[in-house]
Amino acid sequence: MDIRTHAALHGKHALVTGGTRGIGRAVSQALARAGAGVTACYQRDLEAAAALERELKLAGGADHGTVRADLGTPDGVSRLVESYRERHSALDVLVHNAGAISHVPFEQLDAAEWHRVLDVNLTAAYLLVQQALPLLGPGASVVLIGSKVAQVGVPLRAHYTAAKAGLTGLARSLCKELGPRGIRVNVVAPGVTESPAVDRLSPEQRARYESMAALRRLGTPEDVAAAVTFLAGDGAGYITGETLHVDGGM
Incomplete structure (x- = not known):
């Protein structure tokens, strides 16, 4: 599979956390197609990382790679940034996609699980x-x-919902603080998106989610990746502090 297309990000470097599976994998591929050199971070799945490295090589002409890091700890984040810094002197596109989720009734949600999901x-x-x-x-x-x-909001995911809402607030503040430096900060907010978890839904559950979207289908990782690639490029040069919903009009 040749993933080369246009080169709107030619010569730029991107770091994508959670970048070897699902939405992150699609984002890594899309940025590479746009010409960026991509460093994708992953935590456990060595096979997925190796597969992505093979795919990114087909983009050609850019420096791609993967880095293993646990973003649930400050040391893991530091090691990731240092590993990137050893290879590159500048970073043009930073995508934080790594995430953690669980489904726990609020009265049973203990502090350890709250912090695990918030931390990542x-x-x-x-x-x-x-x-x-x-x-x-x-x-x-x-x-x-x-x-x-x-x-x-979603039942059984108070910790996950709080974390994702926090990203919106973080982006709004950072856009104002970092804007004078010419750095843009935005959020892409997917709706229900095709994934192994969605594959486990019953036909009735899937049909319900599809009916909730104005476009009458679920999103794909590629839908989300297209939005990220747009915000990464010069075409979004005057967009910052925004949350772009990629949810089919849900």
Whole structure:
């Protein structure tokens, strides 16, 4: 499969967390198709990382790679940034897609699980942007992968919803603080998107979710990746502090 297309991001470098599976994999591929050199972070799945590296090589002409890191800890974030810094002196596109989720009734939600989900989804974003700041220059784009749940709420996911809502607030504040440096910060908020978890839905559950979207279908990782690639490029040069919902009109 040849993933080369246009080169709107030619010569730029991108770092994508959670970048080897699902939405993150599609984002990594889309940025590479646009000409960027992509470094994709992953936590466990060595096979997925190796497969992505093979696919990215087909983009040609750019420096691609993967890095293993646990973003649930401050040390893991620091190691990721340092590993990137050893290979590159600048970062043009930073995409925080790594996430954690669980389904727990609120009265049973203990502090450890609250912190686990908040740490990966939200705290890692704060640490990642802060530590990557010396690499981010004028024209750089930060894209945080949020979720539709931040706007509507979902039972059994109070911790996940709070984390994703926090990303929106973080982006709004950072856009004002980092804007004078020429750094843009935005959120892409997917709705129900095709994934292994969605594959486990019953036909009735899937039909219900499809009926909730104005476009009468679920989203795809490629739908989300297209939005991220747009926000990463110069075509979105005057867009910052925004949350772009990729939810089919849900």
